[in-house]
Each structure stands twice: as C-alpha cells, then as structure tokens.
Amino acid sequence: MSGSIAHYDVAYIGQALKNNELSQVTLPASSLTECRGEIGNFTLSYQAEEELDQIQTSNIVINLPHQEELPVEGCLSLTGVGEEFLAEADGDKPLIIIQDYQELSAAALSQRGLKLALQAKSEDPAREVYYFYQAMRFMDNNDELYEEARRQEVIFLKHDLGELEISQDGEIFYSREDIELSLSGELVVAPELKPAAEVDRLARIFNITRGPEGYLQVDNIYLQPTLSGKRGLYVLGGARGPNALTYQQEEREYTLQEIKRNLIGVEELDEEERSVDDQKCVVCYTCYRVCPHGAIQRDEELNSMQIMPLACQSCNLCISRCPMGAITRSGEVEEQPQSDRQVIICENSAALAREKADFDPMAGLEVTEVPCVSTVKKEHIYQRLAGSEGDLLILGCISEACKHLTGHDRCEQVVSSAKSDLEKLDLDPERVNYQRLSPRMAADLSAYLTDWKGEVLQ
Amino acid sequence: MSRIAVIGGGIAGCTAAAELAAAGQQILLVEKEDSLGGNIKNYGCKADSLCTRCNLCLVDTVFNEVRENQAVEVTYNTTVVDCLQEKDKFTLITSDLEGEKEVDDISEVVLATGHTRWSELETGTPEIFQDRRIIWASDFEDMLEQRQDQLSGQSLEFDLGFAPESAVFLQCNGSRSLQEKAQYCSRVCCGYNYRIARVLRENFPEMELSMFFIDMQEAGFLVNLSRRDLQEREIAYYNCKPLRLERGEDSLTMHYEDQKSGKMATIETDLLVLSEGIHPGPEHERWARIFNLQQTEDGFLRPIWSPEESKVYLAGTVTSPGDIATTIAKSKTMAYRLLETRQARAEV
Numbered sequence: 122m123s124g125s126i127a128h129y130d131v132a133y134i135g136q137a138l139k140n141n142e143l144s145q146v147t148l149p150a151s152s153l154t155e156c157r158g159e160i161g162n163f164t165l166s167y168q169a170e171e172e173l174d175q176i177q178t179s180n181i182v183i184n185l186p187h188q189e190e191l192p193v194e195g196c197l198s199l200t201g202v203g204e205e206f207l208a209e210a211d212g213d214k215p216l217i218i219i220q221d222y223q224e225l226s227a228a229a230l231s232q233r234g235l236k237l238a239l240q241a242k243s244e245d246p247a248r249e250v251y252y253f254y255q256a257m258r259f260m261d262n263n264d265e266l267y268e269e270a271r272r273q274e275v276i277f278l279k280h281d282l283g284e285l286e287i288s289q290d291g292e293i294f295y296s297r298e299d300i301e302l303s304l305s306g307e308l309v310v311a312p313e314l315k316p317a318a319e320v321d322r323l324a325r326i327f328n329i330t331r332g333p334e335g336y337l338q339v340d341n342i343y344l345q346p347t348l349s350g351k352r353g354l355y356v357l358g359g360a361r362g363p364n365a366l367t368y369q370q371e372e373r374e375y376t377l378q379e380i381k382r383n384l385i386g387v388e389e390l391d392e393e394e395r396s397v398d399d400q401k402c403v404v405c406y407t408c409y410r411v412c413p414h415g416a417i418q419r420d421e422e423l424n425s426m427q428i429m430p431l432a433c434q435s436c437n438l439c440i441s442r443c444p445m446g447a448i449t450r451s452g453e454v455e456e457q458p459q460s461d462r463q464v465i466i467c468e469n470s471a472a473l474a475r476e477k478a479d480f481d482p483m484a485g486l487e488v489t490e491v492p493c494v495s496t497v498k499k500e501h502i503y504q505r506l507a508g509s510e511g512d513l514l515i516l517g518c519i520s521e522a523c524k525h526l527t528g529h530d531r532c533e534q535v536v537s538s539a540k541s542d543l544e545k546l547d548l549d550p551e552r553v554n555y556q557r558l559s560p561r562m563a564a565d566l567s568a569y570l571t572d573w574k575g576e577v578l579q
Numbered sequence: 580m581s582r583i584a585v586i587g588g589g590i591a592g593c594t595a596a597a598e599l600a601a602a603g604q605q606i607l608l609v610e611k612e613d614s615l616g617g618n619i620k621n622y623g624c625k626a627d628s629l630c631t632r633c634n635l636c637l638v639d640t641v642f643n644e645v646r647e648n649q650a651v652e653v654t655y656n657t658t659v660v661d662c663l664q665e666k667d668k669f670t671l672i673t674s675d676l677e678g679e680k681e682v683d684d685i686s687e688v689v690l691a692t693g694h695t696r697w698s699e700l701e702t703g704t705p706e707i708f709q710d711r712r713i714i715w716a717s718d719f720e721d722m723l724e725q726r727q728d729q730l731s732g733q734s735l736e737f738d739l740g741f742a743p744e745s746a747v748f749l750q751c752n753g754s755r756s757l758q759e760k761a762q763y764c765s766r767v768c769c770g771y772n773y774r775i776a777r778v779l780r781e782n783f784p785e786m787e788l789s790m791f792f793i794d795m796q797e798a799g800f801l802v803n804l805s806r807r808d809l810q811e812r813e814i815a816y817y818n819c820k821p822l823r824l825e826r827g828e829d830s831l832t833m834h835y836e837d838q839k840s841g842k843m844a845t846i847e848t849d850l851l852v853l854s855e856g857i858h859p860g861p862e863h864e865r866w867a868r869i870f871n872l873q874q875t876e877d878g879f880l881r882p883i884w885s886p887e888e889s890k891v892y893l894a895g896t897v898t899s900p901g902d903i904a905t906t907i908a909k910s911k912t913m914a915y916r917l918l919e920t921r922q923a924r925a926e927v
Binding site: 224257279284522564 | 729
C-alpha cells in the first residue's frame with residue numbers, strides 16, 4: 122500500500138454523525154467492495170465512478186436507515202411525509218394518523234406521529250386530526266408532545282387488535298364502547314421497520330456475525346449499545362436493530378466518544394500471541410469463517426491466513442477449528458490433572474458464579490479455568506479422560522453472555538462429537554458433560570455439580 | 580497527583596471510576612452506604628429458561644474492577660456535604676462516621692448518586708405497608724437475589740409467607756401521574772415487571788398472571804414485549820389502570836373499567852406486584868446548590884454550564900430514568916468526555 126492513501130478518523134457507511142473534531146469520510150453502502158485491516162487501520166475499497174478507490178480509517182460506523190414496509194397498501198408513510206405535504210393539504214379533509222395498525226410501533230415513530238399531528242394543528246387549527254394508537258411509546262420529550270397534542274385537540278383513539286379496520290379504498294372503521302366511527306381523509310400510517318438494505322453484503326464484506334432478523338449486531342449483552350462483533354466497527358439505526366432508535370441520541374454520543382477514545386490508543390485484549398504457521402496453512406478460510414470478530418484475513422504476500430492482533434478477542438475458536446493445526450498461541454501448556462473429577466470452567470461465567478456462591482461449590486474438584494470454553498479441543502478431553510478414571514464436566518456460557526459470541530456453540534459441538542467418538546469406541550460417552558450458565562447463576566452451578574457428583578458416585 | 584472524585588458507588592459511579600482508573604487517573608469514590616452497588620445491589624437475574632437480557636451480567640465485572648484497582652480509593656459511609664472551588668481545584672467537605680473532613684486537590688467531580696425508587700418515598704399506596712399480599716417489584720428482586728438468582732420452581736411460601744396461585748402486575752405505579760409526583764414515563768418498569776412475570780410463568784406454570792398497562796413500552800433492546808408475546812405466555816393483558824383495590828380475606832379484588840364494553844369489571848388475585856417509577860434522588864437539591872446545577876421540572880439534574888467548563892460531570896440516572904445498559908453507556912460517555920478534556924488541556 123502506498124502512503125498516498127487518505128487516512129481518516131472515522132468512515133461512515135451511510136449517514137455521517139454531526140461532529141467537527143474528527144476527520145471523516147462518508148461512503149454509500151452500495152459502493153463498498155472490500156474491508157481489510159483492523160481497528161486503527163482499516164482499508165476500505167470502494168467503487169468510485171469508473172474505478173476502484175481506497176481509503177484508510179481508524180474506525181467505521183454503519184449508520185443506515187431501516188427499510189420500511191407499509192401495513193396498508195396505497196397510503197402515505199409516517200416517515201415519508203414532509204412539511205410540504207401539510208402545506209398543500211386540503212383542510213376540509215381530516216388528517217388520520219395510524220401509529221400501530223398490527224404491531225406496536227417503536228418510540229421513534231410515536232414521536233414522528235405526534236410531531237406531525239402538532240404541525241398539522243399549527244398549520245390549520247380547525248383541521249380535524251385523528252390519532253389511532255395501541256400504546257404511546259416514550260423517548261426524549263414524547264410525553265410533552267403528547268400533552269401538547271391533547272391540548273391542541275388532536276383526537277386520540279386507543280384501540281385493541283381487531284377494533285380498527287382499514288378498507289381497500291382507505292376508509293377507516295373503528296368501534297368500541299359508545300363510539301362508532303367511519304372516516305375517510307388523508308391517511309398516514311406508521312411503517313414496519315426492517316433491517317437496512319445492503320446488510321447482507323455488508324455482513325460479508327466486514328465478516329461479522331449477525332443477530333436476529335439479519336441485523337448487524339449479535340444478540341449479546343456485551344455488545345451494548347452500539348458495538349458490532351468487530352472492534353472499531355459500530356452499528357446504528359437500521360444496521361443495528363428494531364428498537365435502535367429509542368436511545369439514538371445517547372447511542373450516537375456514546376459512539377463518537379468511543380471513537381475518540383480509540384484514537385488515543387487501542388491495546389491488545391490479552392498478552393498471548395496467536396500466530397498462523399504459513400508453512401502449514403493451506404488457505405482454506407476455515408478460520409476466517411469461524412472467527413466471530415472478523416479478526417482474520419489473508420496475507421497476500423505469504424499466501425497464508427493472518428490473525429490481526431488488535432482485532433483478536435482471544436476466543437481461540439480458530440485454533441480449535443483449524444484442520445491443519447497451523448495456529449498456535451504462546452503460553453500454551455499441556456496439563457495432566459490427576460483428580461478423578463475434573464471441571465473445565467469459563468472465566469466469564471462459571472468462574473464468576475463460583476465467586477458469588479456462599480461456599481465453594483467446586484471444592485475437591487480438579488478445576489481448570491479457561492478464557493473461553495471454545496479452547497477445549499477433543500484431544501484435551503481424551504487426554505483428561507485417559508489420565509484418570511473419573512468424569513469431566515465443562516461449563517460454558519449461555520449465548521447472550523458469551524464474550525466470544527459463538528464460543529459456547531463451538532464447545533457444545535466439540536463435546537457432542539467427542540461423545541459420539543466415545544460411543545463408537547464402545548466407551549462410556551457419559552464421562553464427559555457440558556452445561557451452560559450465566560455469571561449470575563451461582564445456584565444453578567451448585568445444582569449442576571451436585572447432580573453430576575450424584576451420577577458419578579452411582 | 581490530583582484526583583477525580585466520583586460521588587456514588589452504584590453502577591453509574593463505578594463504571595465511570597473503572598473507566599477513568601483504567602486510563603491512569605487517580606480516583607476517590609465516595610459511597611454513602613457500607614458497600615458498593617447502589618440501587619442495583621439487590622437486583623436478581625431474571626432469566627427464565629432463556630436469558631431475558633436484563634443486562635445484570637454486565638455489572639459484577641464493573642464492581643470487581645473498582646474493588647481491585649489500586650488507583651481507586653473507596654470511602655464508605657461517607658457523604659459529601661459541601662464543595663469549595665478555588666481556581667482549578669475542588670475541595671470537598673465530606674462527612675463520615677467520625678465527623679467532617681476536608682478532601683482537597685480534586686480536579687474534577689463525577690456526580691453519580693442515582694435515583695430514588697418510588698417505594699422509598701413512603702407515599703401513595705398505604706395498603707402496601709399493611710398487607711403482605713401487595714409487594715413492590717423491588718421486593719421481588721430482593722427475593723431473587725437472596726435465592727441466588729433463581730427460584731428453581733420452589734414455592735414462594737418461603738419468601739412471602741404464603742403461596743400465591745395468581746399474581747397481578749400493576750404498571751405506571753409512581754409514574755405518569757401528577758399525584759405520584761412524576762408526570763413522565765420511567766421507561767424501565769414495563770421491562771422489569773414483564774421479566775418478573777416470565778420468571779413466575781417459568782417456575783409456576785399453573786399460576787394465573789395478569790398485567791395492567793396504560794401504554795406498553797419497549798422493554799429494552801431485542802426484547803419483544805408485545806401483546807402477542809404476552810398471549811403466548813398466557814399473561815392476561817389489561818389496557819388500563821385499575822380504579823380501586825379491595826382487600827378481602829381470601830383475595831385482593833381489583834376494580835377496573837373494561838375498555839371494550841365501557842363497564843366496570845373486577846379481577847381477583849392472591850398477589851399484587853407494583854412497579855416502581857424512578858424518582859429524582861433525595862440529594863438533588865443539595866447537588867444543585869453546591870455544584871451549581873439546575874433541576875428539571877421533574878426534579879432531575881441538568882447542567883447549566885457544559886461539564887468541560889464546570890468540571891462537574893453528571894453520570895447515570897441523576898439526569899433522567901434509564902435502564903442498566905443505558906446507564907452504563909451514558910456513564911462511559913461522561914468518562915470519555917472527561918478524559919478527552921484532560922488530554923486537550925494537557926496538550927495546551
């Protein structure tokens with residue numbers, strides 16, 4: 122790479138955030154073709170007019186709008202109407218705002234609806250404004266807007282499922298208690314929010330693990346509020362999730378501050394070094410695919426895969442998955458525990474739960490603490506089972522609390538594969554067990570251990 | 580080296596302290612009680628068979644970081660009674676069990692004294708103090724915490740003195756009402772009571788569960804609280820606030836207006852769980868006076884000058900209600916801003 126490539130503090134995919142201190146660039150999602158590098162030094166390739174161009178950036182923010190789907194055909198979308206719509210409106214026709222037709226809308230849509238109702242009233246106080254909703258959602262100053270709209274005589278009508286119907290030609294039927302209404306007018310309906318366009322492509326380009334519905338953030342508490350699985354890559358709005366707009370102000374501010382802090386300096390997350398032996402690596406991309414943090418890329422010169430030290434979050438998934446055994450980490454020691462009951466625990470869940478318990482539930486057991494249970498390979502399991510007569514219990518995390526995003530799944534696969542191997546060899550597969558728990562579940566931990574001890578003793 | 584004073588050892592204060600200490604600052608953390616944790620201390624994990632993303636897993640790590648970091652000095656049983664500002668430095672007058680003390684050479688102040696729970700205000704709902712069948716949501720949290728974060732299907736008789744066969748959850752208690760001194764929506768109650776209802780459903784599948792909502796709120800990120808979700812879990816939904824409570828010998832009777840028919844109706848229950856709105860902390864008036872801050876109409880704190888100028892940073896629920904994740908995020912934001920200003924000043 123030549124030194125002439127421009128380097129920015131932050132690159133926005135989609136809409137930029139307001140800020141004067143950071144050097145920034147904005148790229149449309151559709152132009153992006155490749156992302157290499159890690160936090161502090163990403164290289165983005167994109168299609169600029171005729172040719173490919175590149176920039177470098179320390180951080181990336183994906184900020185794209187949600188895609189919208191209207192629950193009723195042919196009406197106007199609450200997010201699509203602007204001021205000119207009200208200015209040109211026919212004051213004799215009532216304005217009908219429908220906030221929740223089938224599903225409850227997000228708080229941001231309540232805000233849009235309330236603002237639109239208030240604007241319509243200030244444009245023409247005599248105009249009738251109807252507001253249909255199932256639940257008023259609150260964020261920012263929605264409560265004040267709501268009060269104000271009531272004072273301005275916006276007609277609020279709360280409905281339950283099935284009480285409101287919209288006919289093909291946009292007529293509204295509403296009935297409950299003593300009210301029977303059929304209305305027609307200018308109909309503005311809140312859309313259902315879906316993940317942003319291009320999220321599929323972006324997930325591939327950035328090589329990140331995705332969450333429910335295809336949003337770019339995994340369902341994992343440690344990523345709250347706006348981090349993606351990849352360090353230095355933040356997701357907002359339609360890239361992040363269905364309710365991402367509720368705390369958008371706080372989240373934007375947090376993201377900008379986090380970026381500024383990253384610029385002061387980023388350190389590796391642990392002291393161990395992981396490296397790929399370029400003589401053994403066959404560039405099968407297995408490690409690239411399993412890494413939940415997008416921390417692996419291909420080194421063109423060596424024709425080998427390469428682990429980026431700052432991006433690596435030390436889950437060791439790649440090590441346990443590499444078919445060639447080409448990835449090693451420093452400080453790896455082979456232990457030979459001799460106790461007849463052995464436990465391998467994750468330092469992020471079982472170890473914390475153990476500390477929380479009133480008395481040590483693991484007293485008398487041979488305990489090994491690992492940074493993530495995904496580091497447990499089948500060989501380790503066999504070694505331990507062969508080294509003693511006793512059983513082995515592995516305690517990983519529940520998925521929402523897994524710091525390594527998919528490490529718990531990997532371990533479960535390893536354990537079940539080891540079990541089936543044992544079965545094939547006519548050995549007892551019940552000698553190895555796997556359980557998941559959260560850092561808070563001290564009582565569960567004790568229960569698992571008691572159950573398990575009971576079984577072993579039988 | 581001058582120190583940064585963090586006032587309040589709850590999740591907001593500890594997040595800020597941990598973040599600042601990790602960046603090499605010296606911290607004095609002032610906590611009025613004898614342990615860290617604040618409001619969050621007695622919360623319990625509200626997972627049913629699945630995690631419900633209450634984010635409580637995040638907090639233990641933060642408290643441990645503060646306890647273990649040598650750069651943070653924690654003074655317990657201590658309150659700040661006054662503050663003097665001279666040139667670039669603050670001197671705090673603190674009061675502990677031994678009396679008043681002056682702590683000088685403080686460069687910045689992070690104010691993170693959190694909120695008051697509606698239950699702590701001892702107003703409204705007098706029945707709760709007489710009837711064991713009416714509990715606060717926080718009582719339930721305490722119960723979960725004491726049972727080490729789970730009920731394991733064991734009867735509630737152990738905690739409540741009786742085993743309820745039905746429970747009603749009452750939302751917007753201590754929020755959205757002039758009489759209850761909080762016109763705003765506290766935004767967290769729908770979330771925690773919904774999670775408690777799920778925990779009960781998981782542990783006691785036979786139990787009858789109902790919730791009264793004014794407006795059902797989003798219950799946090801990726802939590803699909805919706806009418807359909809309640810239906811699936813067989814939690815009855817009432818779209819109103821009950822009007823009257825009658826305490827019979829066998830059960831509690833709630834009188835409410837059925838919205839569909841417009842007529843009065845009743846529901847009987849063994850247990851009533853009240854949500855609790857988030858209210859401004861009791862010291863807010865004092866903070867406003869000694870740190871030159873404003874109070875909003877609702878009583879929360881608002882800066883007059885930007886923290887970069889005043890060197891007083893507000894973190895957590897002192898400014899507005901918020902859940903665990905938002906509190907942590909807001910508190911980190913403040914810590915970063917403080918560090919950034921320091922950095923900029925050092926460069927000059």
